[in-house]
Amino acid sequence: MALLGYARVSTSHQKLTHQISELKNTGVREDRIFTDMMTGATDEREGLQRLLARAEKDDVILCTKMDRLGRNTADMIRVVDGCYKKGIAIRFLENGLSTEGTMGKMVIQILAAVAEAERERILERTNDGRIAALAAGVKFGRKNHPRxxxxxxxxxxxxxxxxxxxxxxxxxxxxxxxxxxxxxxxxxxxxxx
Structure with missing residues (x-):
């Protein structure tokens, strides 16, 4: 059994330091922490793919939060289900949830669906705000040079x-x-x- 860690930030402007530190504090060796600096809306992430290729039966993958593993419900369920079928558990440090056992897997899938629904609501609100701003005459984009x-x-x-x-x-x-x-x-x- 090996403890493996996964950390992800959405942009290069964000830092992985806090997540990596948290994973190390729970016993994950630094050489077993896989990272990505890109959106979680897709599972086509190099670090995640390397982690999944490395993980074996009875290994445990630790993530600081659910949304670090993925934000898209279908992809998240596919990752969780693929690991579950291989005998690999996934634990989330923030809330103590784990895919170990039948009940854990069900809870994770429900929470992933809730996380995706919230993300869609945020996108809808953002789009509504943009439409309202355009209607109010707000100009988007780069401002002209004063000269x-x-x-x-x-x-x-x-x-x-x-x-x-x-x-x-x-x-x-x-x-x-x-x-x-x-x-x-x-x-x-x-x-x-």
Whole structure:
């Protein structure tokens, strides 16, 4: 029997340190901790795949929380069921739940379904908020450089890249984006009679 650990964060801006520390404190050796830095909405994660390939009958996989293993119910159930069939238990440190035994597996599947339903509600609320903001006139995306109007004027006057960037402080990329905008606007402008 080996204790194996799995830790995951959704983005590279987040840290795995706390989860790894928690897994070590429960007795998982560092060389038996598998990690991923990507969304849990899919089980196509390198660290998870290596963990599942390494795990054998009577091993125990420890995760700090359920949502670290996965957020999608179907994938989560597939992972839990696959481990259960191989005789591999999964334990979640946060709430003490385990897939050991028939009752444990059922509880995990129910909680995974609840976690996915909550995730869908969050996505719905986020989308509703975005729609309301758009209706209220909120603009999404990158803001224009404060010197964009001056830069546009200079470009229209035929000033060179070096003069425009020197006078306005815009980047080369912004200069070329503005030139493309001018060209596209001219191409799409209605012909005067």
């Amino acid at each position: 964009t109007p001056v830069a546009l004027t200079l470009i229209l006057q035929g000033e060179a890249l070096s003069r425009v960037t020197e006078k306005t402080g815009i980047s080369r990329a912004t200069y070329f984006r503005l030139k493309r905008k001018i060209k596209n606007d001219a191409k799409n402008a209605p012909l005067s009679q």
